[in-house]
Amino acid sequence: MADIVIGSGPAGVSVAQALLARGREVVMLDGGKVLEDAARARRDAIAATAPEDWTDAARDAWQAPQFDTPDGQVRRYGSDFAMEPGVTTLSDPDGFALRASRAVGGLSNLWGAAVLPYRTADLAGWPVTAEALAPHYRAVAGFMPVAGRADDLEALLPAFPMEGRRPLPPSPQAEVLLARLDAARAALAGMGVHAGAGRQAVDAECRQCGQCLHGCPWGHIWSAARTVAELRARTGFTHRPGPPAQGFAETAEGVEVTLEDGTRLAGTRLFIAAGVLETARLLLASHPGGAGRLRLRESGYFFLPALHRWRAKRRPDAPPFTTLPQAFVEIDDPSVSPHLVHAQLYTWNAFYPRDLVASYGAKLPGSAPLWRALARRLIVAQVFLHSDHYAAVDVTLAPDGRLAATVAADPGTALVANAATARLGRALGHAGLSTLGFARRPGAPGSSFHVGGSVPMASDPAPGQADRLGRPQGLGRVHLVDASVLPSIPATTITFSVMANAHRIGTEAP
Template sequence: MTDLVIGSGPSGVSVAKALLARGRQVLMLDGGRRLEGSAQARRDRLAAAGPESWSADDVKAWQAPQFDTPPGQVRRFGSDFAMVPGVETLVSPDRIGLRASHATGGLSNLWGSAVLPNRAEDIADWPIGIDDLSPHYRAVAEFLPISGRVDALQTLFPTLSMQDRAPLTPSPQAERMLTHLDRQAPRLAKLGAHAGAARLAVEPGCQYCGQCLHGCPWGLIYASGQTLDVLRHNPDFHYRTGLVRQFEERPGHVTVTLEGGETLQADRIFVAAGVLETARLMLASSPNSAARLQLQDSQHFFLPSLHHWRAPRRPDRRPYHTLPQIFIELDDPAVSPHLIHAQVYTWNEFYAHDLINTYGSKLPGSAPVWRLLAQRLVVAQAFLHSAHSARIDLTMAADGRLTPTVQGNDETEQIMARATARMGQVLKLAGLVPLSFARRPGDVGSSFHVGGSVPMAKTPGAGQSDILGRPKGLSRVHLVDASCLPSIPATTITFSVMANAHRIGMLAPDTIPFV
């Protein structure tokens, strides 16, 4: 028998790499959804032509599907292959921004590519520490492309060295902002703020075509399907499609039941299906029909600003990219006992589109004004620790979907207001005018920085897992996605999920007593 990895997202490929490094036999299962042929053909045509050859109509046709995305959905490459519609997973998805994926590579197909490790202080209450994760951050960084530079963020996150890594060229607006922030370092320090270039999971060779939020035609933004393609060359690795609907741990093995009734047996299973699918699988496999899981969220909000200086050149003219440009970290107990993380976005096509759609109809003929305003718009997306955020209770409905119930947090608004005021001070030092009145919070779960439904504990009780992600009472089932995280720090989640999955894969015992 072999080790079975359920899911091919970032945690799935990370645990698989660790298991293969130990000489284990690995079978990976996922839903198998891929970009359909017509969308792939459009993507290939753009990539072959190169941005200098694209006409305005080519760009418009590439962007149109993303602009027409239904509420709650995120779309890339003109396709919905990477995200399951909310109503297929959740009984009441209206207040929940989180979605599942049945795609090869999971939600990493939609990832915004931001990379940061956890800070030691923000996981001080975990049963594992930064020293336990550090070697696995390094192991993941060997196959995860990371761009960035040595700057003020290096001392805050020493576990991710930017030495010998090349940053993406910042947009003209970001370049001006970084210059301002570098000059204002002493004043930033008094505000408990650290700022630097964004760390991004992007391969070298960026074409700066500006289509990042619509889908990179060359696939230079990392998605875990790229690592899966490498794994398939390993003779000890096997892959097939199939959705797992239930598992049962028995003496000597685990039996999993696939959609359609087929069963498979494995020595151990490593569940990397994403937090919603993992929750559904746990609830479907529980003998207690009244079981409930609770997801922890990292609440996020958007804070728009306008710059009052002239950019070196028009921000909507290539070359430029539309991924996060700058990271800002707030580290002040007067704002929050936990780090607050923000990602700064400069020009992208959604600014003008959204302004015109929102206000243009009320002021006929005003579209040119909104386009000019959009060229000066800069947006910070800020994240709070899960301690300050809502939670989502999940139970299993009779039809097999999940029934979510949001449990609000009385601290959310207070911490968000403090963070907004302090972030506004930082943005002013970058030469911006923050529009605090226009702050917009995201729906619960819409940050996709969500997890902790079966959190790790040194001595796990009911509803918890041990430090190898094994739920209480199970020996051969390991949760390796964000479901096993004890809390959700504000910093970017994917890199830490990958490192923890790699850690579990390296430490999971070969000899397993049945509990």
């Protein structure tokens, strides 16, 4: 019998890689959704022409469906295949923006590709250290590209050394910004702030076309779907896309998974990587010994816009450039937070002028050119906080089989967000940016997608917790391997660590 993995997103492919490396057989299930034929044809058509030869009309037509995305949805390639609408998973999705995926490759079909490891100081209460994850970060980087360079971030986050890695070329604005941050590093260090180049899960072959937020025409932003395609060629691996799993049970010999069409599959062990919401649903539906209520934790965030004061030598909106995060800035000061506060800085992208004109242009007729010019000076920081400073969300199984979610806000969020805003304002001021604190915008609960912690791993698990191999108390052959088992959610991007932890469980599981 094979091991069964539910989910083909970043966590699913990581545990599968580890199991296959041990010579085990793996059957991988997922929801089976892929990019529709029409969207695929649009993507292939734009990819057939070199970016230098795109006409304005062709580029505008390619971008239009993404600009039309409904609120709360994230769209790439003009398609919603990779993100389920809230109502398919949640009985009342208002007020909670986390969404599930039933796609091959999961949410990594549309993610932002920012990658950083965790550091042990931010893992209080974990039964695992960042040092224990280190070999697994390296193993993950064996099948997922990590672009970036060795800089001041390395000393702060040593679990994944950057030696030998290549950065993507910075955007025109980022080139200036990174040089200024570097020149100000002593002043920044004096205020507990450390900066470096962004690190992204992107191929070195990136063509600098600036379409990252619309869907990479050539697939240079890593998605787990790419790794699934590679695994399909491996002996011992079977991919069974759709129908989705409905529940599971442990049997005398192993495990049994029931699919939505009633099919039953037997396996030796079960590794659940269905994404935090679907994993919670499967667990609540299948393991009546559980508490019946799971508490999710989130590394919440806010957007902090800034304008650069320097005079640009190159237009920021003329390729070559990427629109992924260009610089990472970390605040390491207990007077702001006992944990790292992580900011990722985004330079010009085509959404900036559109959003500014839409928000302010109507109030001042004829002012659109002004907003477009201002957009060319805009740099936006997305600032993440450790989950200790953010809302918790309780989920239970609704009578119709979906999840009912209740958000409990954390009154301490504002204090930490204010301290982080002030510190970033001072630090980025040294690099020629004026932050606009009055325009700060908080993310809605769930919208960071840096969410987990529903069945936290513990050295000595109590009811509602899991052991260090992700097994919920009372289960012996079922391992949760996605963010559900992270005991807390540090600020420094979630997916790389979810993958390393899934790889670790796949390596250590009996």
